[in-house]
């Protein structure tokens with residue numbers, strides 16, 4: 001059996017998406033900027049995709065969507081485009097410590113350019129405090145950027161309230177919604193969002209394409225200069241097939257979203273409830289304010305990479321930490337930020353469910369994972385040496401992490 005449960009890292013392209021994209025490789029291959037028929041057909045397809053994305057996120061106008069190469073570029077454009085804009089006089093921005101590296105590394109770069117950045121801490125569930133935000137924000141703050149939901153632990157941040165606080169202080173609100181668009185309802189107007197990053201490969205579209213939503217009337221400086229595509233905000237010949245794929249993925253997501261959420265929530269809870277029956281196991285993230293498809297748990301006395309390899313051998317594909325950081329030995333910055341010790345953070349497993357996972361697959365996972373955990377713990381020399389130490393951690397985390 002092969003069970004892919006790493007949909008937070010990437011998703012397979014939906015067959016309907018693939019079908020719609022195919023035409024734009026060799027048949028309708030035109031450059032969308034050209035006036036003749038091939039070009040017009042490509043431009044029409046891009047426009048249709050723009051309409052579909054606009055609808056999915058509740059934007060007002062199609063021109064609020066800037067197509068680009070994905071979440072990383074959208075985050076870069078939002079942060080640099082606002083903070084380094086010639087006309088921007090406010091040199092302070094606020095973000096959180098659990099953002100994706102696409103935000104954190106960009107914020108660090110901005111610091112080298114004279115921008116003051118405040119990194120909000122999070123509580124044991126991964127939630128930022130609105131009170132902290134109110135304390136830190138001032139008339140000098142140009143931008144608040146807090147992710148809609150965290151990619152590792154699935155915690156959903158109170159973005160509507162964050163947007164409200166930002167606006168009251170005269171700041172703009174950007175959210176990295178790479179993990180939420182197509183997974184839970186996202187409405188930029190209702191959620192007070194001025195700028196939003198999204199990525200096609202997280203919602204059953206192709207890799208290497210995404211978009212930044214930019215509220216109408218809001219000005220930002222481009223980071224790529226060239227032929228002036230995407231109304232000057234993102235130069236470069238349009239990735240027509242990719243954009244068509246993102247558009248189709250958005251259309252499908254809008255149709256199936258609520259049903260899919262219901263199905264995945266049930267599967268997720270079955271996994272979480274079963275894993276929490278194991279000793280020395282912690283749920284990472286919030287029990288209810290979490291993505292419907294995300295189960296992230298830490299198993300004490302277990303080494304995450306060994307767990308992933310053992311599960312791989314059984315045909316179960318999940319991750320430990322985020323995909324971007326699995327090659328490093330450091331513990332995940334997100335798990336450390338929610339208060340886990342290094343040892344415990346290293347024993348984490350993230351399973352992220354998706355469109356084609358079945359109850360049978362969940363049964364298989366519920367049966368196999370505890371067995372692997374048991375074997376690894378039996379082998380663990382680390383366990384005996386650290387038993388006493390970890391018992392003290394247990395006391396610390398008992399209150400906060402739904403531990404059993």
Ligand SMILES: Cc1ncc(COP(=O)(O)O)c(C=O)c1O
Pocket residue numbers: 008009069070071072073075100102147150151176178179198199200208210
């Ligand atoms: C929250 C978040 N932001 C940004 C990104 C980067 O998106 P992309 O892979 O499209 O560059 C990811 C991808 O893992 C993500 O999870």
